[in-house]
Amino acid sequence: MSDVVESAFAYDKTFDGLLTCVFDSYLLKRKPQRLLAFDEPAPLFCEVAHTVATDENKAARVWAHLEKKMTELALHSLTVSWLADSITDVDELIFRYICKMIDSPKSIETNFGDADVLRLSQVYKQVCGERLRMLQFLRFQKTADGIYFAAFEPRHNVLPLTLEHFSDRFADQRWVIYDLLRQYGYMYDLHEVNRITFAADNKIAQDGLLDKSIMDADEQLFQSLWRTYYKSISIESRRNPRKMKQDMPVRYWKHLTEKQ
């Protein structure tokens, strides 16, 4: 194989699969430049050198090595960054980061002079930022049977990261939070949180809005109270829509009660 051809590993796009890729790469003594899904066609000048069969034992050995070397916070940043599903090559970034970590005699997690370490810390920040946005801008609507329903379209797959927060905060009310982009959600029934999916033809699963017929009797009153409050609290002589949009980007407005 000539040098101009890049090599790629194909794997099942799971986190365990990624760790197995790392294991196999050291086993075969070969570093892939690209990581592809099984059904993904290889790009030009790139050939699939190895197909990875996800193996929990191999993954666990890689993870155990990382646990010895890295702090808990840095390990956390790896698993969190994995959720950045709107960055297509995030798995390759995590792969390079783990390889650098293994190759280095001591942890490189604070070496922000290294492009991959810095990039990973930025991806981590991005995902955490999106999680925070979800805590900020999620809005519940109360249904007639007393369930609080909220729909959201997060940029990364951050819904699992928010469950601890919401189930602690709203411990005494039943709620459903639904990710419209990825079409899944979680339901809390006062005891535990369970993953749910709506049927695809369900109207709620499409626009995330409750129909008036299934709203709680007071729901519309509280929504208009909130909209009234939102308007009244702003000081006209300090108007600054640019700053408002900066902190509350327009892409979230679709599901914000006060912006409807």
Add this chain to the structure above:
Amino acid sequence: MDARMLDKLKILAESAKYDVSCSSSGTVRRNNGKGLGNTVGGLGICHSFAEDGRCISLLKVMLTNYCIFDCAYCVNRRSNDVRRATFTPAEVVEITMEFYRRNYIEGLFLSSGVMQNADYTMERLVRVVKDLRAQRFNGYIHLKSIPGASRQLITEAGLYADRMSVNIEIPTESNLKMLAPEKSYDSIFQPMKVIHQGVLESHEEHLRHRSAPRFVPAGQSTQMIVGATDDTDKDILRLSSAFYQRPSIRRVYYSGYVAVNTYDNRLPALKQPPLVRENRLYQADWLMRFYKFKVNEIVDDTYPNLDLEVDPKLAWALRHPEFFPVDVNTACYEHILRVPGIGVKSAMQIVASRRYGALTFFQLKKIGVVLKKAQYFISCRELPIMGTINELKPEKVRSLLVAKNAKKGLEGQLELNFEQPVQLVTPY
């Protein structure tokens, strides 16, 4: 709960909006068991942003906007002809709980005009917070203490509220006397002292047994109006600095005076609130709290007012060229923190990364250093881009940087990050 509430909420939110405090940070209150709400680790959450760009974290309302006082700067003064309304404690409790359940807010900021007398008003405020906690509400509560309220009532309120505040409003006593003849520094400092003592006592109790009741766990804050009087920035910042010496005082807010009572000729006729000056004061405040600056380094008798053209950190750097250039690869954290264009996070990342090898301009830029500013004040193992402040002279650096700002327009300077999270742990 009916449609008349809409009108009431409108009136009482509009009369509360000039109070700038909105933070819901500084305390952790867990939701133990099956109550409603929690207050998450140290940082507050902003749930929305109003048209004026200010964050909405708490439901900021007044219990009533009837007031027996006649303070010249206040929209609710008794001689103003504005619509008045009063909430019953039960109404405030219900709105707060229902808003909280829908994730609109982080908690309640309750303030009030003075009805009949200070204690009568304070008693009603206390009833609201007591009722909220009785319904197992664990959200954040910021309660305004009424000037002149009795010690017993303040002590009781402190057991339920997360934060309390008394607004000083005017930074010198003579000016306060002129604008608010019914108030005095004594009536403002008295409740502040009670809260301060309460916080210290509860802290000590806590060391002895962990179940001791907490008293105002998020400390107290205060607010000063900027631009309503002739007080200089030096007066304002010296007072803030003195406040920050007290551990119970977490925040001082600055509120650019909005000309609400244009007919009163004791007040200046301002077309626009002094937003740039307000912003500079916040920057100076940040320097004192997070950048280890002393107040005398920011303003002194020669420079009693902050420079409106450049930020206070840059202004200090331009007055002290002998301090620079700072070598980012060897200087200590405190010195790196003094470089204009390097913030707390960048400084921490620099200190953490340079152990692996010397940093270059390119890497600094990637880390997030604003090189446009910082380039004149730092050195690393590369040739300087434009020459340092000592080679160029401060006047030249100033004109270079001000020209850049002018192009951008002053708009960018109106930004206020009230809830700007400052991370003081490992920069990850």
